Amino acid sequence: MTTAGAWTRALITAAVVFVADQVAKQVAIDAVARGAREDFFLFLDLVNVRNSGVAFGALQNGGIIVGVVVGLALIALLVFFSRHATRPLTWLPVGLLLGGALGNAVDRIRIGAVVDYLKLPNWPAFNLADVAITVGVILLVVVIERNARDEHAAPSPA
Numbered sequence: 001m002t003t004a005g006a007w008t009r010a011l012i013t014a015a016v017v018f019v020a021d022q023v024a025k026q027v028a029i030d031a032v033a034r035g036a037r038e039d040f041f042l043f044l045d046l047v048n049v050r051n052s053g054v055a056f057g058a059l060q061n062g063g064i065i066v067g068v069v070v071g072l073a074l075i076a077l078l079v080f081f082s083r084h085a086t087r088p089l090t091w092l093p094v095g096l097l098l099g100g101a102l103g104n105a106v107d108r109i110r111i112g113a114v115v116d117y118l119k120l121p122n123w124p125a126f127n128l129a130d131v132a133i134t135v136g137v138i139l140l141v142v143v144i145e146r147n148a149r150d151e152h153a154a155p156s157p158a
Contacts, residue, residue: 006085013095014102021103021128028117037119049125050113067108074101087147089139096136103129 001009032038032048040046052066081094104127107114116125 001086001088001091003085006081006091010081010085010091010095010098013092014099017096017099017129017132018102018106021100021132022106024128025103025107025115025117029115032117040118043121045119046117047119047125049116050111051116051125052113070101070105074098084147087143089143090147093136093138093140093143096132096139100129100132100136103127103132 028046028048032046034048034050036048038046077094077097081090084090104114114127114129116127116130118127119125
């Protein structure tokens with residue numbers, strides 16, 4: 001795949017994640033009063049809470065520290081992708097991570113905290129952007145490891 005093709009796929013993935021996250025957040029805000037909980041599906045409840053920290057409430061009320069940490073992580077991701085965009089499937093986790101980060105960043109800019117709306121028992125509330133970020137991190141590790149293994153196993157040029 002070309003570098004341009006990889007960037008296109010990553011950006012389309014990011015856009016889909018971002019739009020789906022923002023729509024789901026608005027549906028949850030409209031469906032559930034702030035601070036309330038509604039049964040949704042088996043062990044999954046709909047809630048309407050705000051998170052001023054990062055994943056799972058870490059760095060709660062971290063203010064500028066949260067922005068710096070997220071900004072540095074995104075810069076590192078973009079630098080990595082610019083160097084490895086043509087590696088197979090690298091665009092997918094990068095797109096998931098970018099879309100999730102953008103979805104949560106827009107919340108922080110717009111309302112000062114991230115809207116979380118999904119709740120499992122004994123687990124902090126989360127949202128679709130958080131799911132995309134978590135899956136993106138796992139897939140990025142898998143893709144990096146798989147690509148490294150493939151490169152290591154490839155015969156050396158004579």
